[in-house]
Amino acid sequence: MTSSSAFPSPSASPLAPYGWDDAWAEAFAPHLSRGLLPARVIRVDRGQCDVATADGVLRADTAFVTPHDPMKVVCTGDWVAVDPAGRPRYVRECLPRRTAFVRSTSSKRSEGQILAANVDHAVVAVSLAVELDLGRVERFLALAWESGAQPVVVLTKADLVPAPATLGHLVQDVEAAAPGVPVLTVSAATGEGLDVLAAVLSGGTAVLLGQSGAGKSTLANALLGEDAMEVQATRDMDGKGRHTTTTRNLLVLPGGGVLIDTPGLRGVGLWDAETGVGQVFAEIEDLAADCRFQDCAHLAEPGCAVLDAVDSGALPGRRLDSYRKLIRENQWIVAKTDARLRAEIRRDWKRKGAEGRAAMEAKRGRR
């Protein structure tokens, strides 16, 4: 039987590979005393979900945690409390999320849709085999920051870049467009850089973002190793103790850490990424603090510090164009969605995002 005394320390728990830590254990304590099992959602499927527990993978019904608010529906990556006794088994509670990826639905209803929860690293895959589109990189970064996760840019297919000098310039260009974001270079073909990426991802839960063809599937396979996928599939047990082979959307990485790979996340669109925009264009927001007018739009206003910086060459004009474009697009999406809900979510995630980033900074500083 699973109990707190069986796993005195979260690191000794069979759930540790899934990201279970002291903070989750603390958040879960009241549910543990009610006899509920801690579990992480590895897949959601029409009113049911598969969850990883200390005793293996179980299927549970989500009827009790399916509120009308689509932002609160259980999703892959959530930590939940499962009642082991009931038949069917029910998810009884969903722990408050640290971070979440959301996108606007393509339907007429303008609600956000939760794609993944409790993500620490948003890996933005960018192919070196095609011309760099920094505007697109910036959009993915905005989305990542808004979720509360730490973005990491991974330049893929490095084997296709002919000269080391060229590679160096490309990395510099991306670094300039991505303040505060680690930029890694990898090749799944040669294996170059994969160890560094695996090490970065070993400390949390990651998602892969990026354009189709950027090399996300290849990267996922390289990180997971075919063996790891095979083993995880056959190790899963259904409610009757049989081995099953369900598709998981959350996988444990052999080098530590967790990878969430859901079909919906891959082509994710922007949703309320205003905070994220500020993060991506940190230098513009800094400059804007010196504009004469507080609500300066940096178009033609007198005393505009941003335009001055463009004039002096300190700020590339391209950055300002991207910034304006992203703000415009974002305002349109925001206008479609419910303001109260948005404010609530933003307050929560802004705080968590800031905490998460501070922790990352501290971690990086220590190395």
Ligand code: GDP
């Ligand atoms: P996704 O759409 O982002 O999942 O991209 P894929 O993983 O399917 O990769 C797109 C194409 O790029 C495939 O043909 C891969 O074989 C190729 N590719 C991926 N990684 C590398 C790499 O490191 N080097 C080379 N040369 N090709 C790669």
Ligand code: ZN
């Ligand atoms: Zn201005």
